[in-house]
Amino acid sequence: MAWAWLLVVVAGLLETGFAVCLKLSHGLTRLFPTLAFAAFALASFGLLTLALRKLDVGPAYAVWTGLGAAGTAVYGMVFLGDVVSTLKILSITLVIAGVVGLQLSGSGGH
Secondary structure, three states: OHHHHHHHHHHHHHHHHHHHHHHHOOOOOOHHHHHHHHHHHHHHHHHHHHHOOOOOHHHHHHHHHHHHHHHHHHHHHHHOOOOOOHHHHHHHHHHHHHHHHHHHOOOOOO
């Protein structure tokens, strides 16, 4: 089952990639970011699909979206000039804590 959680983590990181590329595509009007968005999205959904063969959907989906959201927020602050604030950093930390808690909660799988 550890491999399934690894797939969810990688899929969550790929979700960050597709969210960032979606922004950079400017409404899917720029070719490279649009193609990168599609590749990241397909890979992310594909890995999540494989992981869901062994994991419960609730915790796995929450970890996937949590990592994607936190990763996207951090990327935006570091590379895209998004506003950095104490509250935003605290909130990202809480999302990551929730992701860890859900993963440790012991998704029994099937």
